[in-house]
Structure formats: structure tokens, C-alpha cells
Amino acid sequence: MTLLRGRGYASVNYPTGMNLGGDPSQALIHATTMGGFVISLSSVDLGQGLKTVVAQCAAETLGMPMANVIVDTADTDTGPHCMGTFASRGTHRIGNAVIMAAREARDVMLAVAAEELEADADDLETDGTGFVRLKGSPETKIHIQDVTLAAHFKQGRTISGRGIYLKERNYPVPETGEMDPDSCQAHACTVAEVEVDDETGVATVLSLHNAYEVGRALNPAMAAQQVEGGGWMGVSHAVFESTEPYYPASRDHGPVDFCEYLMPGPAEIPVQSSVILERPASNGPFGAKGIGEMTANAPIPAIANAIFDACGVRLTTMPFTPESILRGLDALRA
Amino acid sequence: MPRVNPIDTEYFKDERKAGDFTVIGTTVQRSDALGHVTGRTEFFEDRTFPDLAHVKIHRSAHHHARIDSVDCSEALKVPGVLRVITHRDVPSNWYVVLRLIGIEPNDEPVLAEDRVLYKGEPIVAVVADSEAAAIEGAARVRVGYTELPAVFDVEEALAPDAPVIKQAGTNYFVYEGHHARRLRFGDVERGFAQSDRIFEWRYSSAPIEHAPTETTGCIVVPQSSGRLLIHSNTQAAFFTLDNTALILDRPFTDLQVKGGTVGGGFGGKVDVMVEPLACIAATLTNRPVKFVYTREEEMQVSSPRAAERIYIKDGVTNDGRILARKVMLYVDAGAYSRHSPYGTTKACAHLPGPYTIPNVYADCHCVYTNRTPSSAMRGFGVTIADFALESQMDRIARALDLDPLQFRLRNAYRDGDLKAHRKVAEGTALIEVIQRAAALVGHELPDEYLALTSTTPRGEKA
Numbered sequence: 001m002t003l004l005r006g007r008g009y010a011s012v013n014y015p016t017g018m019n020l021g022g023d024p025s026q027a028l029i030h031a032t033t034m035g036g037f038v039i040s041l042s043s044v045d046l047g048q049g050l051k052t053v054v055a056q057c058a059a060e061t062l063g064m065p066m067a068n069v070i071v072d073t074a075d076t077d078t079g080p081h082c083m084g085t086f087a088s089r090g091t092h093r094i095g096n097a098v099i100m101a102a103r104e105a106r107d108v109m110l111a112v113a114a115e116e117l118e119a120d121a122d123d124l125e126t127d128g129t130g131f132v133r134l135k136g137s138p139e140t141k142i143h144i145q146d147v148t149l150a151a152h153f154k155q156g157r158t159i160s161g162r163g164i165y166l167k168e169r170n171y172p173v174p175e176t177g178e179m180d181p182d183s184c185q186a187h188a189c190t191v192a193e194v195e196v197d198d199e200t201g202v203a204t205v206l207s208l209h210n211a212y213e214v215g216r217a218l219n220p221a222m223a224a225q226q227v228e229g230g231g232w233m234g235v236s237h238a239v240f241e242s243t244e245p246y247y248p249a250s251r252d253h254g255p256v257d258f259c260e261y262l263m264p265g266p267a268e269i270p271v272q273s274s275v276i277l278e279r280p281a282s283n284g285p286f287g288a289k290g291i292g293e294m295t296a297n298a299p300i301p302a303i304a305n306a307i308f309d310a311c312g313v314r315l316t317t318m319p320f321t322p323e324s325i326l327r328g329l330d331a332l333r334a
Numbered sequence: 335m336p337r338v339n340p341i342d343t344e345y346f347k348d349e350r351k352a353g354d355f356t357v358i359g360t361t362v363q364r365s366d367a368l369g370h371v372t373g374r375t376e377f378f379e380d381r382t383f384p385d386l387a388h389v390k391i392h393r394s395a396h397h398h399a400r401i402d403s404v405d406c407s408e409a410l411k412v413p414g415v416l417r418v419i420t421h422r423d424v425p426s427n428w429y430v431v432l433r434l435i436g437i438e439p440n441d442e443p444v445l446a447e448d449r450v451l452y453k454g455e456p457i458v459a460v461v462a463d464s465e466a467a468a469i470e471g472a473a474r475v476r477v478g479y480t481e482l483p484a485v486f487d488v489e490e491a492l493a494p495d496a497p498v499i500k501q502a503g504t505n506y507f508v509y510e511g512h513h514a515r516r517l518r519f520g521d522v523e524r525g526f527a528q529s530d531r532i533f534e535w536r537y538s539s540a541p542i543e544h545a546p547t548e549t550t551g552c553i554v555v556p557q558s559s560g561r562l563l564i565h566s567n568t569q570a571a572f573f574t575l576d577n578t579a580l581i582l583d584r585p586f587t588d589l590q591v592k593g594g595t596v597g598g599g600f601g602g603k604v605d606v607m608v609e610p611l612a613c614i615a616a617t618l619t620n621r622p623v624k625f626v627y628t629r630e631e632e633m634q635v636s637s638p639r640a641a642e643r644i645y646i647k648d649g650v651t652n653d654g655r656i657l658a659r660k661v662m663l664y665v666d667a668g669a670y671s672r673h674s675p676y677g678t679t680k681a682c683a684h685l686p687g688p689y690t691i692p693n694v695y696a697d698c699h700c701v702y703t704n705r706t707p708s709s710a711m712r713g714f715g716v717t718i719a720d721f722a723l724e725s726q727m728d729r730i731a732r733a734l735d736l737d738p739l740q741f742r743l744r745n746a747y748r749d750g751d752l753k754a755h756r757k758v759a760e761g762t763a764l765i766e767v768i769q770r771a772a773a774l775v776g777h778e779l780p781d782e783y784l785a786l787t788s789t790t791p792r793g794e795k796a
Contacts (some may be wrong), residue, residue, distance in 0.1 A: 007775070010724035011690035011746070011768050014716060019680040022435060045366065046599040052365045059357045064363055074594025076571050086571020086604055086710060124482065128356040133517050172679065174510035177517035177696070178756040181683035183657075187763045189771035212772035213763035217341055221361035231713070233600075238595040241705075242540035242640045248487045248666075250398065251705065256630040261543060274403045275770055279346040279763045280787075285356045293713035299725030300717070301792060305738070312727065318539035 001199040005206075006310025010301040011189040014294030015182030015283070018087040022169030024081035027090075029058065029105045031159035033152050035130070035144035037062060037105065038070045040081030043094050044221030048292055049222040050090045054098045056218055057285050061102035062109070063126025064144060080164075088290030091218065092183060095285030096165035104161030112151045112159060116142050167283075171269075184281035186289040187213040192229070192270075192302035196310040198329055203307050205235045205270040208299055213277040215289030216328040219274065221292065227274045228297020235270060236263045237296060238303040239320050345766050351541065366595075373416055377595050378553055378565040379626065386553070387416060389433030389615050389625035390468035392458040392475035393635065393781050395702040398499060401448050401457070403478035409460055412474060412493035414467030416619050419459040421445040424615055425583035430671050430678035431606050434576055439502055442707070443518045444581055444610055450479075451499055451669035452704055454635040461615040461623065478779035484704035488643055488664040499669070501703050507667070507675045514697035515682040517661075519754040522649075527659025529649030533730050537722035541638035541666070544711055548597025550636060551626025552608050554616040557590075560611050564591045569599040574606050582617075583608040589613070605637055607670055616778035636791050637709030640674060641666040642681075644722040649693075654736045654744050658693040661688040665700050665708070672709035674759050675700050680715030686754055687723040688746040688764045690792065694754035713751075762788040 019024060028040040039058055045051045055069040062069075073079055082094065107121075113132040114121040121180050125135050133141035146261060153156045172179035191209040196202070208231045217223040240262045255261035280287020300318065308314050313328030341359075341611040343350065369375035392409075404419040421427050421443055428440040446457045460471035484499075485491045491505040492513075499505060509515045526532060532757055552566040568574040571591040575750045580587045596603060627636060642665055649658035663681055668675035685696045698748040711717075731741040746764040772779050 009742075009771070010720070010727075011688065011739075011742050011764055011771075012724065013682075013762075013764060014713070015683065019676060019683055019715075044569050044571060044594050044596060044599075046569060046596045047366070047370070049364045052362055055365065055436045056357045056360075056362055060355055063356075066357060074571055074592065076575050076591045079571075081572050084568075084573045084604060085599065086569055086601055096785070099680045102481050115635070140563075172515070172682075172755075174512055175516065175518065177519075177682055177754070178758070179683060181680070181755065182758055184761050185688075185759075187688070187753065187767045189622065189764075189767040191771050191775045192778070209774045210772060211767040211774060213345075215761075216359070218358050218761065219362055220339055220341055220359065222364060227340075230712075237542055237717070241542045241545070241634055243543045244541050244641070247540040247641050251494050253642075254634050256633055258545075261545065261633055263545060266498075273774060274340050274773060275342050276340045277342055277345040277763060277766055277770060278350050278768075279761055280349055286355070294716070297713055297717050297720045298724070301728070303723050304721065305728040308732075311683065316535065316537045316726075318542075318718070327345065 004196045004310040006204050008302045008305025010298045013185045015188050016092050016290035017089045017183040019181050020170045020294030023083040024166040025093040025097050026086050027101040027163040028103040029161045031148045035148045040079045041073040042076050043082040044074050044085045046085050053218045057095045057098045061099050061282040062106050086096045088292040091288050092290045093165045097163040101161035101163030102322050109160045113147045116150050149207050173291050183283055184289045186291050188298045190298035192303045192305040192306040201326035203239050207271040214291050215281040215284045216278050216287035217276050224274050225296050228272045233296040234299025238300045259290040265334045309321045359505040361713040373418050378567050383622040385621045387623045388457050388465045388468040388623045389462050389471040392457045392472040396478050396479055396481055397449050397453045397484040399479035399482040405476040408474040409471040412471045413469040414463035417461040421447045426581050430502045459611050487667050505702045513678045517682050517696035520661050520693030522658045522693040522695035526649040529657045530652040531650050534647040538643045539718045541631050541641045543638050544602030546598025549632045552612050553624045554612040555618050555622040561588050566593045567596045568593050569603040577606040593753040600712045605708050637707050639711035640708035640716040646726045654741045656691045656745050659691045659718045661685050661696040663698040667700050667702050668705040668707035670707040672707050675704040678717040681719050685714045688747050690751040696752045739772050743783050748792050750791050
């Protein structure tokens with residue numbers, strides 16, 4: 001038995017947003033009496049952190065602390081339309097819609113504060129800690145609680161805003177495929193290191209090293225988690241998973257549970273290192289691009305290329321099973 | 335392990351610096367993290383309702399068959415069974431979820447009528463007081479079949495002598511009169527003629543399950559107002575609402591979808607598979623109804639990631655410039671369209687990968703077979719294509735004895751390049767991620783390759 005080590009590379013890009021566009025999302029925002037800002041959406045957070053990053057977008061735009069932002073989402077009676085959470089569109093589409101809504105609300109907030117401070121709204125700024133203050137004269141300030149109380153009970157105004165993001169639908173030219181499919185493209189290069197057991201055919205992914213360009217990492221730790229969680233899925237696609245193990249030859253032997261449908265457990269998780277580059281997209285929320293889906297992509301060919309580097313077997317069918325590696329080794333020895 | 339800031343601020347300094355942020359770019363804790371790790375997050379199935387009824391499905395035993403008879407009499411005798419639902423109970427039985435963006439035709443029945451096109455296709459839904467009674471009832475439905483010839487391979491399905499399995503008359507989705515989504519850029523044959531070497535290989539993949547921790551499901555609760563409240567783990571609340579209302583043939587305002595907590599989606603929860611039947615069951619019984627997939631249904635009946643077959647032919651110069659790329663791509667949609675016509679166009683938009691190639695030709699086929707319908711899954715149209723494209727790049731680099739990263743850098747697209755679908759590239763950064771990944775693993779690159787940037791024009795004639 002020999003353990004053969006190899007390294008493989010893959011570089012990819014990935015489009016942000018529903019292919020060809022035509023996928024709007026909306027946001028509404030309103031202030032409560034005591035300085036809260038409620039963002040109403042119908043968008044779904046799949047666990048990737050959508051609610052967190054759109055709250056960050058709102059807080060940044062309003063100039064208010066995160067603690068003042070409340071996200072109320074995924075109810076079609078209370079939230080305005082969202083196309084859905086797919087196509088790496090959530091951060092981009094909903095982030096943009098939230099920023100637009102928050103800008104409108106901020107304008108009203110500053111107008112209300114201006115009346116209280118007897119100043120011009122253009123001369124006001126937020127300090128990020130909950131105060132609206134006079135530029136150049138920071139002691140002239142009013143807390144957001146007093147602003148929203150005044151709006152409700154004194155000035156009779158709603159501090160609110162509406163936002164929508166739509167990339168207009170594009171239609172491909174049938175003859176040539178000419179089209180405008182995406183809002184922007186994110187980029188990745190992954191280096192995989194594997195170890196192949198030439199007796200069992202098992203390929204173990206030892207490490208993934210990832211460099212991603214994501215426009216702007218609105219939340220750096222969550223962006224890195226996307227990269228590494230998707231990296232795990234890429235490993236799983238590459239060397240473990242299939243609902244039809246003998247596709248297309250046979251429809252039999254389909255797994256029905258996690259005893260038969262294999263995925264990497266804790267012992268099979270590779271070491272990962274990840275670096276993020278930022279080249280802000282002109283149409284992204286603070287420049288952000290979508291990286292939700294792409295993070296499973298580069299690891300797969302990087303692993304295929306690393307297996308070849310390790311043992312000389314070129315695998316052209318996913319997944320890369322021990323059987324396929326052993327058959328490849330047999331063919332090399334023949 | 336302490337987490338260091340992953341952002342390398344040395345790249346694109348001029349473009350980055352515009353931001354003077356307080357919250358953006360900081361690591362704020364994920365808002366639902368504590369709920370998830372302490373078990374307090376409420377998923378749709380955590381809701382309990384008195385008189386909750388359950389739906390289970392009797393499914394096709396054959397890959398392709400005519401249905402001669404359906405007998406539900408034994409199912410109705412099972413204690414606790416409340417109703418059986420057949421296609422006659424579905425107001426608008428034929429649908430395609432993508433009709434919301436104008437895709438035609440409606441090619442799939444909610445419940446099979448006179449034919450089944452895949453093993454596991456739903457034929458009868460059984461509603462019962464308990465899950466056990468629903469399972470027993472579904473098992474007692476008797477269906478008589480006449481088996482028909484089945485097609486299991488994408489290229490066999492396109493052969494002239496293949497049995498036509500689709501009502502529309504072709505085993506492929508028709509793209510504005512064409513049998514495939516086409517890409518035509520430059521003159522690929524001339525490009526091959528100008529090349530020193532030609533490399534042509536085939537790649538393929540098996541179907542893959544989304545494997546969410548929480549299986550697809552919903553609970554529908556009739557409201558005193560006459561509306562239906564749908565607690566769902568859908569990835570797209572309005573997409574589910576609109577498709578469900580169309581199938582129910584009811585006003586859209588009759589429905590309310592509440593969701594937003596999803597135990598894993600990955601594209602598997604945008605097919606609208608459970609809500610319509612649960613709504614019909616709730617309406618017919620006037621009781622809250624739960625319809626949730628078992629793990630077996632999730633793995634063997636719900637849409638997988640499509641299997642794909644991809645042929646790539648490249649013409650390359652000896653010094654590593656790709657002059658022409660021809661791609662024949664086949665997506666195995668299985669028996670019904672679902673999201674596959676969209677995914678196949680997305681595949682076409684992705685070609686020829688992140689490289690500037692002056693001559694590109696592609697036919698991307700969305701092919702129907704008698705397999706479990708495939709559909710949306712994380713990166714579909716791109717994930718398998720990237721496996722093929724980047725395997726191809728590695729093989730060519732080795733065949734030409736070139737460094738694999740230098741070969742990629744040589745062909746990497748840059749700002750201002752015209753892509754094969756005739757959009758001018760902007761905001762590109764492939765060169766930089768390759769350079770950074772090389773540094774990450776100590777892969778040395780010559781100075782001329784370290785000096786490349788995405789913002790420097792390519793400086794060569796197309």
C-alpha cells in the first residue's frame with residue numbers, strides 16, 4: 001500500500017443574480033416610537049446570514065447601531081415581494097433594496113431631527129452610536145429615540161422608506177446566444193491537496209486553499225464561512241455523493257438514507273485556508289457580489305486535478321469513487 | 335481556533351478605499367446563530383395544531399407506463415384515512431414552475447393522469463388522521479399499468495429512433511425554434527485550423543441530492559377568513575405562493591406563506607412540490623394538514639442536481655493560447671422541465687469559462703429522460719461545467735508541458751474583453767485570485783505573470 005500525494009488547481013468565476021435578470025426584490029423600512037428601525041421583507045434566510053447582512057446594510061445607511069435594526073421577514077402578508085433566495089442573489093438584490101429604503105428613511109429622519117435642532121437637514125450627520133448631530137458642532141445633537149418620539153407625537157410624520165432592486169429582464173438572441181446574463185461576476189481559485197491510497201482507491205482531501213474575489217465582504221467572517229462551507233460541499237460532490245451510483249447504466253442502488261448516501265463527516269473535513277480580495281462591483285450593495293453558490297465549484301476540479309497529480313488517473317466522471325480510482329490504476333498497470 | 339481577518343487589502347487598493355464604513359466590513363454575529371446552536375430556532379414542523387392531518391403519496395412503480403386503472407377503495411377502508419386525492423381534485427393540474435417567468439409549456443401534472451414518466455411520480459395523495467394511517471392508505475392504492483419503453487440516456491433520448499416521451503413531441507426543450515441553447519462567437523472551425531494542437535475530451539456527472547438536514551415540507555392551516563395559511567420551508571415565499579395559487583385556481587390573496595427558517599435549501603426547496611397538495615387536502619378536509627417528505631423521498635423522488643454530459647474540443651497554440659473552444663453540453667432534466675430549461679441557458683451563459691477565447695461554439699441541450707426530474711441546485715448549469723472546463727485546462731497544460739496557473743493566466747479574461755455572449759467584461763479579477771492562490775501555497779510564478787492585472791488591456795488582436 002502506498003499513499004500518493006498530489007496537488008491540483010482550479011480557477012472559476014460565477015454570476016451574481018438570476019440568469020438574465022428580471023428578478024426583483026423589495027424592502028420597506030419604518031421607525032418605531034423609540035428609535036427602532038423595522039425592515040420588512042418577504043425574503044428567506046437559508047442560514048447563510050441574509051438577515052444579518054441586510055441589517056448591516058440598513059445600519060450603515062441609516063448611520064445607526066446594529067442594535068436599532070430589526071428584520072421582519074418571510075411572511076407574504078407583511079413583507080413586500082422578493083423573487084426568492086437562489087442564484088446568489090440575496091445579498092445583492094435585497095441588500096440594494098434595503099439600502100434604497102434606508103436612504104429614504106434617513107432623509108426623513110434627518111428632516112425631523114433638523115426641526116428639533118432648529119438646523120438645516122443638510123448640515124446634519126449621524127455618529128453611528130445613535131445620535132444625529134450638527135456637522136462641525138458635535139455637541140449639538142439629538143438621540144434617535146428623541147427624533148422618533150418627535151416624529152410620532154409632535155411632528156406627525158412617518159420615518160419610513162421604500163426600496164426595490166431590479167435588473168431588467170434580458171432575452172438571449174436565439175441564433176448566437178448574445179445576452180446580458182449577470183449583474184457582476186465573482187472569482188475564485190482553489191488549490192486542493194489530496195492523498196490517494198493505491199490499495200483501496202480512497203482519495204482523501206487533505207486541504208483546500210482558497211482565494212476569492214467577492215466585491216465587498218460585508219461581513220468578513222460570514223464570507224469566509226461561505227467559502228469554507230461551500231468547500232465542504234465541493235469535497236462531498238467530488239468524492240462522495242450520488243443518488244444514482246451507476247448512472248446512466250442503472251437506476252438501481254439508489255441510496256435512501258445517510259447510511260447509504262455518503263457525505264464527509266468530521267474526520268473527512270479538509271484543512272482550509274481562505275483569503276478574500278475585494279474589487280467592489282459598481283451595482284453591488286457597498287460593492288458586494290454574490291458568492292452563495294460558487295463556493296462548491298472550484299474544489300471539484302481542483303480535487304480531480306490533484307488526484308491525477310497524485311496517481312496519474314484522470315477521472316472524467318463525478319463522483320470520484322474508490323472504484324473509479326482503482327479501475328484507473330489497473331488501466332495504468334495494464 | 336482564532337479567526338484572522340481573511341481580507342487581503344493589498345489588491346485593488348484604489349477601488350476599495352471609497353468605503354469609510356462603520357458596520358459594513360465588520361464581523362457581526364449571525365443573527366440566528368444562538369437559536370440554531372441552542373435548539374430554540376422554530377422550524378415549520380415545530381408548530382403543533384389540534385386535528386393535524388397528514389398527506390402521503392402513492393407513487394409510480396415504473397419508469398414509463400400508461401395508467402390503466404387506479405383503485406383507491408382499499409385505501410379508503412384504512413381506519414383514519416379521511417380522503418384520497420387524484421388528479422381530478424387538482425383544479426389546474428398541469429404546470430411548470432417557471433411559467434412565472436414565461437417558460438412554456440406546462441409539462442408536468444401535480445398528480446399523474448393517464449401516464450407516468452418516472453419511477454416515483456405521484457399518482458394518488460392520501461390524507462389521514464395519522465402519519466401511519468396515511469402511509470398504510472397510500473400502500474393500499476392499486477394502480478394498473480401498461481409499461482412503455484423508457485429512455486435513460488441523454489444522447490439516446492436525442493437519437494432519431496428514440497421513443498418520444500414528452501407530449502410536446504420532442505425529448506428536448508425547444509429554445510425559440512432550436513433544439514439547444516446556442517452560442518456562436520467567431521469562427522470555431524477557422525480557430526481549430528489555426529491551432530497547433532486539438533484536445534477533445536468528454537466529462538460527465540451523476541445526479542446529486544441536496545441533502546438538507548430538514549426535508550421539504552409544509553403545514554397548511556385553513557383560516558376562519560377562508561384563506562389558507564401555509565407554514566413552509568420554501569426558499570422563495572412568493573414564488574411558492576404564486577405557483578400554488580395557479581394550481582389551486584384560487585385568488586392569490588387567498589394564500590399566505592410564512593417561512594424564513596430553512597434547515598438547508600441548496601436549491602431543493604424552490605420546486606413547489608408539497609404546498610399545492612397540502613392546500614387541496616386542507617381545503618377538502620377543513621383541517622390543518624402536514625405534508626413533509628421522508629428522507630427516502632428527499633433522496634429518491636425530489637429533484638436532484640442534474641446529471642450532465644459535456645464534450646469539450648479546444649484548439650490551442652503550442653505556447654498555450656486557446657484559439658477555439660467547442661462545447662456540446664447535455665443536461666439530464668429527467669421527466670419534467672422544472673428549473674432545467676433555465677439552468678441550461680445559465681450553463682450557456684457561463685461558457686467558455688473565465689477565459690477569453692476568440693472563437694466559441696456551444697450547443698446546450700436540456701434533455702428529457704425517464705429519470706427523476708432534476709431541477710435547481712446550488713450553482714446548477716455552472717458547477718458541472720466548471721468541473722469539465724477546469725479538468726480540461728489541467729489536461730491541456732500537462733499536454734503542452736505548461737505550468738497550470740501560467741496557462742490559466744495566459745488565457746484569463748480581463749476588463750474590456752468581449753465575452754462569447756457579447757458582453758464586455760468588467761470588474762474582472764481572475765488573474766488576481768490565481769496570483770493570490772499561488773502565493774497561498776508557495777507556487778512560484780515568473781515576474782511577467784506576477785505583473786499581469788485584470789485592469790490592463792490584453793493587448794492582442796481578437
